[in-house]
Amino acid sequence: TQLLEQSPQFLSIQEGENLTVYCNSSSVFSSLQWYRQEPGEGPVLLVTVVTGGEVKKLKRLTFQFGDARKDSSLHITAAQPGDTGLYLCAGEGTDKLIFGTGTRLQVFP
Amino acid sequence: NAGVMQNPRHLVRRRGQEARLRCSPMKGHSHVYWYRQLPEEGLKFMVYLQKENIIDESGMPKERFSAEFPKEGPSILRIQQVVRGDSAAYFCASSPLGTGLSYEQYFGPGTRLTVT
Numbered sequence: 001t002q003l004l005e006q007s008p009q010f011l012s013i014q015e016g017e018n019l020t021v022y023c024n025s026s027s028v029f030s031s032l033q034w035y036r037q038e039p040g041e042g043p044v045l046l047v048t049v050v051t052g053g054e055v056k057k058l059k060r061l062t063f064q065f066g067d068a069r070k071d072s073s074l075h076i077t078a079a080q081p082g083d084t085g086l087y088l089c090a091g092e093g094t095d096k097l098i099f100g101t102g103t104r105l106q107v108f109p
Numbered sequence: 110n111a112g113v114m115q116n117p118r119h120l121v122r123r124r125g126q127e128a129r130l131r132c133s134p135m136k137g138h139s140h141v142y143w144y145r146q147l148p149e150e151g152l153k154f155m156v157y158l159q160k161e162n163i164i165d166e167s168g169m170p171k172e173r174f175s176a177e178f179p180k181e182g183p184s185i186l187r188i189q190q191v192v193r194g195d196s197a198a199y200f201c202a203s204s205p206l207g208t209g210l211s212y213e214q215y216f217g218p219g220t221r222l223t224v225t
Contacts, residue, residue: 004151033213042113042200042216043152088151095165096142097202097214099151 002027004091004100012106013079021074021103023089028069030092037086079107111136113203113217114183121223128188128195130220134203141184142202142214143169143176152200158184191224198222 004025013019023032031050035043047056049065049072056063060083062075072089084107090097114133122128134141139160144152154168158178169176173191178184188195198221202214 006151035216040218040221042115042202042218045213045215048213086149090152093154095157096154096168097144097152099144099153102149102151104149 002029002091002093002098004089004098006087006089006100006103008103009101010104010106012108015080015107015109016078017107019076019079019105021076021087021105023072023074023100025070025091027091029098030069032065032069032072032092033090033097034063034072034074035088035090037088038084043088076105079105081107081109083107113201113215115201115217115220117220118218119221119223121225122191123225124192125190128191128222130186130188130199130201130222131183132186132201132203132217133183134201135215138203138205138215140204140206141178142204143184143186144200144202146198146200146219155186155199188222191222193224196222196224 004023007022031048033048034046037043047063052067052069054065060077064073087103089100113135116131141158143155145155146152156169156176157165161180173189175187198219200219201217204214
């Protein structure tokens, strides 16, 4: 069974701080996506990483796919209150996405 | 280009009633996926459909749950004789691609089902 564990589960920080969210598995994935979900809404796709070791930047967000394609990280620089939300990683399984356990981020002004 | 549409957004049912959740995929997308989410958890896969075909229903409970994606009209997730444990947010996603390819799924806003 493919599982994705995210850490930390909860994160509360002040505006301007940096943070990293981790997504780990013992399984290899052919691609991995990161989503952000706000209360009452569906997940919104942020990025897809495909190649082992790949790094993608989206403004203040940096995503990395592990060399072995078993793990990924999301780093946010100078967090802002607008970054608040539930961050979900998802690995490409057969016919489905395997979602991580989620990281709830709260950024206080 | 409209996104994935789901309705209703909120649905309240008493125990024993039926719940019908609808999903219209993005224009040009022929693959639909249903997921269930409990509070503060990730999404759990339920079923994957293409037009008129169920491709993978490995995540769907064997009893009371069914899904369809007819040639015309939206995809429907149907829950018969609902119980309190069915209370959750149900999300539909669509993609233009499917098995064996690197794909991205686009999610609807979800239907929040509450069973009283």
